[in-house]
Structures are given as structure tokens and as C-alpha cells.
Amino acid sequence: MANIVEMPKLGFDMAEGKLIKWIKAENDTVEKGDALAEIETDKATVEVESSFSGIVLKHLAEAGKSLPVGEPIAVIAEEGEDVDLDQLLVGTEKRIETKEAPETQEKEQQERVTEKEKEEAEDFVKASPVAKRIAKEENLSLAQIEGSGPGGRIVKRDVEKAVERGTGKKEAKPSTVEIRAGKEETFEVSKLRAAIGKRMQESRQNIPHFYVTASYDVAEMLQTRAQMNKDLPDEERISVNDFIIRAVALTLKDFPNLNASISGTTLTRHGNIHIGVAVAVENGLLTVVVRNADQKPLRQISEEARSMIQRVKNGKVRSEDIEGSTFTISNLGMFNIEDFVAIINPPEAAILAVGSAKEIPVVRDGELDIAWRMKATISADHRITDGAEAAKFMEHLRLFLEQPWRLFA
Amino acid sequence: MAEITMREAISQALWEEMERDERVFIQGEEVGVWGGTYAITKGFLDHFGKERVRDTPISETAIVGSAIGAALGGLRPVAELMTINFAFVAMDHIVNEAAKLHYMFGGQFILPLVIRAPGGGGRQLAATHSQTPDAIFAHFPGLKVVAPGTPVDAKGLLKSAIRVDDPVLFIENATIYQQKGEVPAEEYTIPIGKSKVQREGSDVTLVTYSKMVSYSLKAAEELEKEGIEVEVVDLRTLRPLDMEPVIESFKKTNRAVIVEEGWRSYGVGAEVAARIYEEAFDYLDAPIQRVAQKEVPLPYNARLEQMALPQVADIVQAVREVLE
Numbered sequence: 001m002a003n004i005v006e007m008p009k010l011g012f013d014m015a016e017g018k019l020i021k022w023i024k025a026e027n028d029t030v031e032k033g034d035a036l037a038e039i040e041t042d043k044a045t046v047e048v049e050s051s052f053s054g055i056v057l058k059h060l061a062e063a064g065k066s067l068p069v070g071e072p073i074a075v076i077a078e079e080g081e082d083v084d085l086d087q088l089l090v091g092t093e094k095r096i097e098t099k100e101a102p103e104t105q106e107k108e109q110q111e112r113v114t115e116k117e118k119e120e121a122e123d124f125v126k127a128s129p130v131a132k133r134i135a136k137e138e139n140l141s142l143a144q145i146e147g148s149g150p151g152g153r154i155v156k157r158d159v160e161k162a163v164e165r166g167t168g169k170k171e172a173k174p175s176t177v178e179i180r181a182g183k184e185e186t187f188e189v190s191k192l193r194a195a196i197g198k199r200m201q202e203s204r205q206n207i208p209h210f211y212v213t214a215s216y217d218v219a220e221m222l223q224t225r226a227q228m229n230k231d232l233p234d235e236e237r238i239s240v241n242d243f244i245i246r247a248v249a250l251t252l253k254d255f256p257n258l259n260a261s262i263s264g265t266t267l268t269r270h271g272n273i274h275i276g277v278a279v280a281v282e283n284g285l286l287t288v289v290v291r292n293a294d295q296k297p298l299r300q301i302s303e304e305a306r307s308m309i310q311r312v313k314n315g316k317v318r319s320e321d322i323e324g325s326t327f328t329i330s331n332l333g334m335f336n337i338e339d340f341v342a343i344i345n346p347p348e349a350a351i352l353a354v355g356s357a358k359e360i361p362v363v364r365d366g367e368l369d370i371a372w373r374m375k376a377t378i379s380a381d382h383r384i385t386d387g388a389e390a391a392k393f394m395e396h397l398r399l400f401l402e403q404p405w406r407l408f409a
Numbered sequence: 410m411a412e413i414t415m416r417e418a419i420s421q422a423l424w425e426e427m428e429r430d431e432r433v434f435i436q437g438e439e440v441g442v443w444g445g446t447y448a449i450t451k452g453f454l455d456h457f458g459k460e461r462v463r464d465t466p467i468s469e470t471a472i473v474g475s476a477i478g479a480a481l482g483g484l485r486p487v488a489e490l491m492t493i494n495f496a497f498v499a500m501d502h503i504v505n506e507a508a509k510l511h512y513m514f515g516g517q518f519i520l521p522l523v524i525r526a527p528g529g530g531g532r533q534l535a536a537t538h539s540q541t542p543d544a545i546f547a548h549f550p551g552l553k554v555v556a557p558g559t560p561v562d563a564k565g566l567l568k569s570a571i572r573v574d575d576p577v578l579f580i581e582n583a584t585i586y587q588q589k590g591e592v593p594a595e596e597y598t599i600p601i602g603k604s605k606v607q608r609e610g611s612d613v614t615l616v617t618y619s620k621m622v623s624y625s626l627k628a629a630e631e632l633e634k635e636g637i638e639v640e641v642v643d644l645r646t647l648r649p650l651d652m653e654p655v656i657e658s659f660k661k662t663n664r665a666v667i668v669e670e671g672w673r674s675y676g677v678g679a680e681v682a683a684r685i686y687e688e689a690f691d692y693l694d695a696p697i698q699r700v701a702q703k704e705v706p707l708p709y710n711a712r713l714e715q716m717a718l719p720q721v722a723d724i725v726q727a728v729r730e731v732l733e
Contacts, residue, residue, distance in 0.1 A: 129693040130663050149695065150733055156663055156694045 002083045003052040005074040007067045010041045010048075010319040018066040019073060020045055024056045030076060037073070042195035044286060044312075046319045052076040057083055127154035134159045192284040203346050208382040211341055214394040216401045218357045219372040224404040241277065241331050242302040244354060246407050247400035249273045249293035252327060255393045257385045259326050261347035267384060276325025276345065277305060279312050286312050287345065289325045298407055333357060339375035350380040350390070374401075411594055416586040418560035419525075420449050422567035423487065425596070427457055430485060433571055436463035437472055437489030437525075446491050447527065447586050473499035473524060477506050480522040485571060493528035493580060494538050496546075507576040508551030519574040523567075527581040529620055529670055531718055536706035539714075541671035543619075544680070546578050547647040553601055554647040556580040558622030560590035562645050565599030573601065580647075582620040582670075604651040606658065610638035613728050614658040616681050617668040618644040621700075621719065625668050628724035639728060647677060652684050659685055663694035664731045668724055673701035698727040 007017050020038040024030045036050040057077040125142045131154045145162045147154035229237045252259045256269040273294045276287035288308035308321045330342045331354040342353040357374035380390045427433045441464040444451035454462040465472050476488035530539025547554045557563040570577040617625045629639035640658045667678035678699035703717040
């Protein structure tokens with residue numbers, strides 16, 4: 001039986017995908033699970049697997065084409081099958097891409113040209129060659145001298161008068177650096193940047209954010225991490241963020257409101273705890289998701305996070321890597337950041353922004369001492385929770401961050 | 410010093426050079442028996458004899474052609490044309506032979522020929538007898554073109570013209586033979602190709618030559634009453650053109666008026682203006698004015714003729730305009 005492959009929905013708000021390239025050509029054999037094509041969502045380029053086995057009978061879209069989700073992009077048939085394509089595709093709608101009118105571009109260019117001509121006309125001062133020369137020698141600005149010649153031409157006597165008067169002198173140039181004009185650049189932002197921008201703007205505009213900051217003594221956590229990494233091979237090193245992922249996941253078990261989504265007045269507590277970790281990429285960021293992080297041991301969390309981040313950096317991220325988080329952590333600790341405030345990733349309830357761990361002076365028993373501190377700020381949705389709950393969350397989190405044995409017990 | 414007329418100055422130069430060098434002779438229409446249509450060679454025939462003062466047929470072609478032959482043959486002829494208007498009949502001889510043979514024969518021959526010819530209008534001699542086609546002749550490399558405006562310059566320059574081994578067109582003006590001027594008593598020559606400041610001033614540079622020199626000086630006197638100081642630069646030679654005093658003056662005044670009796674288009678003024686623009690652009694304070702004859706064949710009618718020719722009033726007006 002012939003099967004129609006459709007543009008898959010790779011993200012919860014994906015409306016359209018761009019076929020970057022076909023991995024299986026027409027007449028190639030394909031097994032269920034084989035990578036069929038590379039499709040670009042607004043966040044990333046993803047390899048899409050075939051749900052069917054057989055022969056790729058026809059590509060219905062060419063590389064570079066953007067199609068709405070659900071639109072047929074290929075037909076996979078059994079070997080030796082005879083398929084009437086038209087009949088098969090009856091009922092499916094094909095959308096015609098509209099090309100942007102090049103007229104607007106032309107008009108813009110014309111406007112720019114006439115404006116330049118106007119500018120030049122205004123700058124043109126009628127002055128005789130000798131007047132210009134003397135003005136230049138005397139460091140006078142012709143623009144400030146009135147011309148008594150025909151048609152308002154500035155002539156020698158006008159400049160000589162100006163010299164006598166001592167007016168129209170240009171500011172004596174201080175001996176400074178020669179300023180070179182910078183080049184203004186205008187270009188379209190990447191799809192990823194545009195998607196992030198849209199998302200974050202919606203989040204900011206629709207979610208009533210509030211923030212709670214806490215400072216954690218991470219000395220023991222750092223020590224535990226050092227001990228672990230001493231005995232682990234380099235490629236399996238545990239990061240501070242791995243600790244934080246597990247700590248947050250375990251804390252969330254007691255705070256189901258912060259692991260939820262709201263729609264109108266309907267609150268959905270997710271039950272599963274999937275921690276999203278923000279990863280910086282060129283021109284934007286992606287969030288990789290460690291699923292059920294409350295149930296996975298630290299090393300597994302570390303290994304999964306590492307693999308996903310690697311795939312992100314190599315441009316080979318899978319859709320399940322980046323979808324489905326219920327709570328996000330954003331860590332700028334590697335940049336020597338005191339603290340910061342993040343924007344909630346909808347439809348989540350909250351996001352945790354983590355700063356750098358640093359040694360600072362503290363007061364202990366009335367005495368000045370040095371201690372490790374790491375600040376974290378939770379941004380929470382006030383439709384779902386409130387300050388007290390968020391504060392309690394931050395306090396409960398302290399147990400797991402300051403007493404790392406709790407991550408293993 | 411003595412005050413003599415242009416006629417006397419030219420006559421004296423001719424006489425003194427014929428005395429000085431027996432190879433010098435003069436030929437032309439009415440130069441002998443009649444003593445010259447403008448009385449330049451009065452008394453010459455009796456003194457120098459008919460071998461050296463030769464009356465010719467009415468054929469400018471013959472006059473110039475044979476003079477060229479004589480020059481190539483080792484003599485130093487002065488060919489007189491009754492007016493420069495008749496030079497056109499001898500044009501081929503003048504521009505294709507006189508101007509070029511020394512070059513085309515690879516320097517094997519010299520051509521020490523002087524063609525004397527008066528030009529200009531104002532005596533109702535009508536269109537074909539009143540032209541000032543100086544610029545046309547000055548156009549040709551190989552020909553020297555001299556056009557003095559004062560007796561002292563006329564005498565000194567004619568002597569030089571006779572003494573150089575090059576073909577020289579010596580342009581006189583038909584209406585200023587009686588113009589007077591101071592001339593040194595002793596022997597002197599004036600080099601060909603040197604302009605001269607005839608009057609000093611600081612407000613505007615007047616560039617001119619020949620008859621227009623006296624007109625320009627008159628205009629300068631008028632303008633002086635208004636407090637405008639005009640500097641008059643006399644070109645004296647059209648080819649080779651000496652721009653040095655002109656530029657020097659222009660750098661001082663920044664404004665120029667060029668005065669010529671010929672027509673404006675493609676005239677002497679066009680050449681001088683172009684050179685001022687080229688050599689003194691940064692000193693330019695106003696566009697250069699040209700005073701010239703109106704662009705029509707010169708009328709016969711007395712009043713119209715005077716209207717068509719450049720007058721002192723035109724020069725004064727031009728100076729005013731350039732000073733605006």
C-alpha cells in the first residue's frame with residue numbers, strides 16, 4: 001500500500017517547515033526509522049525519520065520549499081507497487097507560495113537616490129574659485145559667508161570681509177583621532193532569532209512575571225563534584241549544571257504548581273518532570289530536555305545532557321531533544337555573572353536563572369569569613385503561583401544544592 | 410625720444426632694416442611708384458631702386474608665392490598685402506608653404522619672410538574689406554603672428570620680424586596709422602613673443618592688442634574716475650602667445666576682460682580665456698568677459714558699422730559686469 005509522507009509537526013507551535021534536503025532520493029529503498037529528509041523548523045534543522053518502509057516513489061516537494069504542517073511531501077510505496085499518484089493525492093491541498101513584490105524594493109531605492117540628490121543640492125555653495133581657495137586657506141566655512149556676487153555667488157571680497165571680521169571661523173580642530181564613519185548594516189535576522197523573539201515577546205506580554213532570588217552555599221556541591229570528576233574519565237565529567245538539574249527536578253516533586261501549565265483558568269500539572277536546559281547556539285539559544293530528571297541518576301542526566309548539547313552544537317539535534325520541557329534552567333555561570341532574570345518559556349510555569357559560583361566575604365557568627373555563594377533567581381507565572389510558594393521552592397531547593405548527598409539518597 | 414605715428418614707425422623700421430641688410434627688399438601692390446597705399450614706402454623707390462622696391466601685379470598669390478621663392482633662395486623679402494582681407498587668395502602659400510616648408514624640408518631651408526598686411530574696419534569699406542581674421546592665422550604652427558598696437562612696438566617688432574629667419578605675418582591696423590607714440594631715438598628691437606603691461610591697475614585685467622590697446626586705455630581712464638583701476642596687458646604677439654604678464658596680472662586682480670576687434674567666436678579672446686582658466690583657475694573670481702565685434706559681416710552703413718565694431722563704451726560696460 002502506498003503511503004503519503006506529510007510535513008511533520010515538530011514543535012507545539014510549528015505551522016510551517018522548510019525542506020532543507022532529501023536524504024532518501026526517489027527510488028531509494030527506505031526502512032521505517034531511516035532518516036528521510038532534513039526539515040527546518042523555526043528553531044532548528046531536524047532529521048525526520050520515515051514512518052514507512054518501502055521505496056520512495058516520489059518527492060512531492062523540492063529542496064528549499066516551505067510547506068505547512070500536514071502537507072504531503074513524499075509518497076512511499078511497496079516494491080513493485082503500481083500507484084496512481086493523482087488519485088492518491090486527491091483531496092490534499094497544495095499551497096502556492098506567494099513571491100514578495102520586488103516593486104517595494106525598487107521604490108525604496110528610487111527614494112534613496114532622490115534624497116541623495118536633494119542633499120547634494122543643498123550642500124552646493126556658489127563660490128568663485130579664488131573665494132573657495134582663500135576660505136580654505138583661512139579655515140573659513142563658506143556656508144557662513146554671504147555672497148555678494150551674481151546669483152548670490154561668494155566672491156573674493158566677501159571672503160576677505162569675513163576674514164577681517166573674524167567670523168565664520170571653523171572650530172579649531174583639536175588634535176584628536178580621526179573619526180571614521182561606521183558602517184550601518186541592515187539584514188533579516190535568522191529564523192531562530194525571529195522565533196525566539198516572538199516567543200519571548202508573547203511570554204513577556206502575556207505572563208505576569210515575578211521574581212525571587214536566593215543565594216546558595218555551594219561549597220559542598222563543588223567539593224562533591226570535584227571528587228566525582230577525579231575518578232571519572234574526562235568525557236564523562238559531571239558539570240555544576242548537572243547537579244542543578246537533578247536538584248531542581250527533585251524539588252519540583254514537592255511543588256507541582258511550578259511544574260504546570262495554565263490555559264485560561266485551567267491548570268494542568270504535568271506529573272512528569274522534564275527539565276529544559278538553555279544552550280547557547282549561534283544567533284540564539286535552544287533548550288535541550290532531560291526527561292524525568294527526578295528519576296534519573298546524576299550520571300545519566302549528565303550523559304544525556306552532554307549528548308544533546310553535542311547534537312545541538314553539531315546541528316544534528318532531534319526534535320525530541322528540544323521539545324516537551326516542563327521547567328527550564330538557564331545558567332550563565334560560565335560567564336562570571338552575579339545574577340540575572342530570565343523570561344519564562346511558555347507554556348511553563350517558571351524558569352530558574354543561575355549565576356556564577358564565587359567566593360565572597362560573608363558574616364558567620366559575627367565574624368568575617370570567605371564562603372562560596374551561587375545566586376539563582378526564579379521567574380514565576382503569577383497566574384499559577386505566588387511569592388510565598390516560589391520562595392518556599394527556592395528554600396527547598398537549598399536542601400539539594402547545599403547538601404548534595406540528597407541527590408544520591 | 411621722439412613722438413611719431415604708427416606709419417612713421419613702420420616706415421622707419423623698414424628703411425633701417427633695408428639699409429642694414431641688402432638682402433631685404435619689399436614687394437607689393439603700389440609699394441614703389443605710388444609710395445604705398447598707406448604711404449609707408451614713400452621715398453623708398455628712389456632710395457633703394459626698383460630691384461628692392463618692387464611693384465607687383467594685383468595677385469596676392471604671386472606676391473606671397475614669389476616672396477617665398479625669394480626667401481628660399483636666400484633673400485629676405487617683405488611682402489606687402491594691401492589688406493589682410495586679400496590674404497585669403499594667398500592662403501595656401503601662407504599656411505601651407507610659408508608656415509611649413511622649413512619643417513617639411515627638414516630644416517634644409519630657412520624662410521625669412523615677412524608678410525605685412527593691415528586689417529580692421531570702421532571706414533565703410535564693407536564686409537569683405539574690413540575683417541580682423543588674426544585668429545585664423547595665429548592658429549597655424551610654423552607661422553609667427555605679430556600685431557603691435559603702439560608706434561614703439563610697431564617699429565621694434567618689425568625690425569625683429571625682418572631679422573628672424575622665420576616667416577612672420579605682421580598685422581597692422583588700417584585706421585591707426587596716424588596714432589602717435591613715443592619712440593626711442595636710438596636703435597632698438599622688441600622681441601617677438603613678449604606681452605607688455607601698458608597700464609598698471611589692481612581691479613581688473615584687460616587683455617588686448619593692436620587698435621584695441623588705445624580703446625582699452627581710454628576705457629581705463631574713464632573707469633579711473635569711478636575709482637576702478639584697470640590694468641591693460643598688450644599681447645603684441647599672437648603667436649607665440651606670452652601669457653606670463655597676463656597671468657601675473659590676473660593673479661592680482663582675479664577678473665579679466667579680453668578685448669579684440671575680431672569676432673568673438675573662435676577668436677583671440679577664446680584662446681586667452683582658455684589659458685587663463687587653465688593656468689590660473691584658483692584665482693578666478695568671475696567668468697572672463699570678452700569684448701569683440703558683433704557676429705555679423707561688417708555693415709557698410711556708417712552707423713551700423715560703428716555699432717557692430719567694439720567701442721570704448723563696450724569695454725567700460727564689460728569691466729563693470731566683470732566686477733559685479
